[in-house]
Amino acid sequence: MSLKKFLSTMIGVVLVFILVFGIYSLNITVSKAGSKKVKITLMSTKGEINSQLEDVAKSFSKTYPNVNLEIIPVGAGQSPFEKLSTMYASGNAPSISMIDPSDVAKFKSYFLNLTKEKWVKDAINGTLDDITFNGQVMGFPFAIEGYGLIYNKQVIEKTIGKFNPSTIKTRNDLENLFKKLQQKKVTPILISPLDWSLGAHYLGIAYGAQSKDMQKNYEFIKKLKTGKVNLQTNKVFNGLLDTFDMLRKYNYLKNSPLAGTYEQGPQLLANGKVAFWFMGNWAWPQIKDANPQNSEYGFLPVPISNDPNDFYNKAIVAGPSKILCIDAKNNSKAQQLAAKQFLNWLVYNSDGQKAWVYTLSIIPPFKNINLTPNDPLAKSIISYLKEGRTFRTPILPSDHWPKVGASMQKYLxxxxKRSQLYTEIKNYWLTVK
Incomplete structure (x- = not known):
C-alpha cells in the first residue's frame, strides 16, 4: 500500500471514529438532559376525586418517569379563586390550576397561551368558548359535568313500582311522585344546604333558562348589573323558586335545613333514606362507595313550570365545569413543558384516556376519545347530550356562589321571604362591575 493510500485510509478511520464518538456523546448529552427530574404540581378543586387523582399522577409517571406530579387539594369550603390568589401572592403558584370557568378571565395574564396545542382542534364544539380571549385559548377543558335531581331507581321502584323518568314533565308531576313516596314512608328528596350548590347550581338554572340564545342570557345579566330587571315579575326566576318551595316541603332536612353536609348526601341516597338528591355527577365516587351493590341511578331535570312542552322541564345543565390552566409566571420552561405533556397524555395516550374516563369517572370534552365512564350518572348525562336536552349557564362572577348562595341558604x-331574596340578589348584581 502506498503512503498516500495509507494516509487516506487512516484519515477515513479517524473521521468515522469522530462521527461515531460525536453521536455517542450527543446521545449521552440528550439522555442526561432527558433524565433530569421535573416536579410539577396540580391544584385540585374536585375534592371528591383527590385520591383518584393521586392514582392518575402515578400512572402518568409510568409514561413520563422523569416527571413527578404532585396533587395539591383545595380545602373544603375554600373557593378556587381564593386559593389561587393566595398562591400567586406568595409566588408559589401551581404548575397546573384546576379552576372554574369564571376564574380563567381573572388569572389569564398569569397563564400560558395554549392556542397552538394539538388538542385545541379535537375539543368538542363550544367547550373552548368561555376560555378563549382575543383568539387565544387560555385553558384546557377538563370535564363535562351535569347536574339535576339524581334519583335512586331501586328505591323508587321498590316503593311504588315501575318508574319511567320520561313521565315527569312538570312540577306537578314531580310533586305527585313525591307524595306517593312520602305515603310509603320514603323521604322524597335531600337538599344539601351548600352555598355553591344553591348559589352556583340551583340558582344558575335561572340565568341559563332565560333563553336558548346564550348571548341573550348575558344581556340579561348586563341588565341585572344596572338594576333594569324586575325579578318579582321574571317568569323563570319565579318558576324555579316555586319548584324550590315545593322541594323544601319534602326535604329530608326540613326541620333543620342548614344542618346537612355534602358527605351526608351520598350515604342517604345510596342507602335508600331519600329517593332524590339535587347534585351532579361528580358525586358518583361517593355514591358508589356508600353502596357498591346499586348502580341504578339517573338524572331528572329540575322543572321550572307546569307546561309539559317547556324545554327546560326536560333538559339538564351540562357543560365544561373545570378548567386546567398552566402557569407562566412561577414555573420554569421545563415545568411548563411537563404540564403540557400531562394534558396531551390525557387526550392522546390510551392509558391517559382510561385514567381520565375510568379512574376519575369524567366525561372528557374531546371528539377523539370514544370511551364512556362506567358510572350511571355519566351515562345519563351522555344520553341527555345525544338527545339535545342540555343547556349551559352563563359564566357568573367568582363571588356569586358564596354571596348569593348565602341568600339562598337563608331562603331555604x-x-x-322571596321578596327579600330578590332584593338581596338585586343588590348583589348592583355591586358587580
Whole structure:
C-alpha cells in the first residue's frame, strides 16, 4: 500500500471514529438532559376525586418517569379563586390550576397561551368558548359535568313500582311522585344546604333558562348589573323558586335545613333514606362507595313550570365545569413543558384516556376519545347530550356562589321571604362591575 493510500485510509478511520464518538456523546448529552427530574404540581378543586387523582399522577409517571406530579387539594369550603390568589401572592403558584370557568378571565395574564396545542382542534364544539380571549385559548377543558335531581331507581321502584323518568314533565308531576313516596314512608328528596350548590347550581338554572340564545342570557345579566330587571315579575326566576318551595316541603332536612353536609348526601341516597338528591355527577365516587351493590341511578331535570312542552322541564345543565390552566409566571420552561405533556397524555395516550374516563369517572370534552365512564350518572348525562336536552349557564362572577348562595341558604331555612331574596340578589348584581 502506498503512503498516500495509507494516509487516506487512516484519515477515513479517524473521521468515522469522530462521527461515531460525536453521536455517542450527543446521545449521552440528550439522555442526561432527558433524565433530569421535573416536579410539577396540580391544584385540585374536585375534592371528591383527590385520591383518584393521586392514582392518575402515578400512572402518568409510568409514561413520563422523569416527571413527578404532585396533587395539591383545595380545602373544603375554600373557593378556587381564593386559593389561587393566595398562591400567586406568595409566588408559589401551581404548575397546573384546576379552576372554574369564571376564574380563567381573572388569572389569564398569569397563564400560558395554549392556542397552538394539538388538542385545541379535537375539543368538542363550544367547550373552548368561555376560555378563549382575543383568539387565544387560555385553558384546557377538563370535564363535562351535569347536574339535576339524581334519583335512586331501586328505591323508587321498590316503593311504588315501575318508574319511567320520561313521565315527569312538570312540577306537578314531580310533586305527585313525591307524595306517593312520602305515603310509603320514603323521604322524597335531600337538599344539601351548600352555598355553591344553591348559589352556583340551583340558582344558575335561572340565568341559563332565560333563553336558548346564550348571548341573550348575558344581556340579561348586563341588565341585572344596572338594576333594569324586575325579578318579582321574571317568569323563570319565579318558576324555579316555586319548584324550590315545593322541594323544601319534602326535604329530608326540613326541620333543620342548614344542618346537612355534602358527605351526608351520598350515604342517604345510596342507602335508600331519600329517593332524590339535587347534585351532579361528580358525586358518583361517593355514591358508589356508600353502596357498591346499586348502580341504578339517573338524572331528572329540575322543572321550572307546569307546561309539559317547556324545554327546560326536560333538559339538564351540562357543560365544561373545570378548567386546567398552566402557569407562566412561577414555573420554569421545563415545568411548563411537563404540564403540557400531562394534558396531551390525557387526550392522546390510551392509558391517559382510561385514567381520565375510568379512574376519575369524567366525561372528557374531546371528539377523539370514544370511551364512556362506567358510572350511571355519566351515562345519563351522555344520553341527555345525544338527545339535545342540555343547556349551559352563563359564566357568573367568582363571588356569586358564596354571596348569593348565602341568600339562598337563608331562603331555604325560611329566614327571609322571596321578596327579600330578590332584593338581596338585586343588590348583589348592583355591586358587580
Amino acid at each position: 331555612a325560611g329566614i327571609i
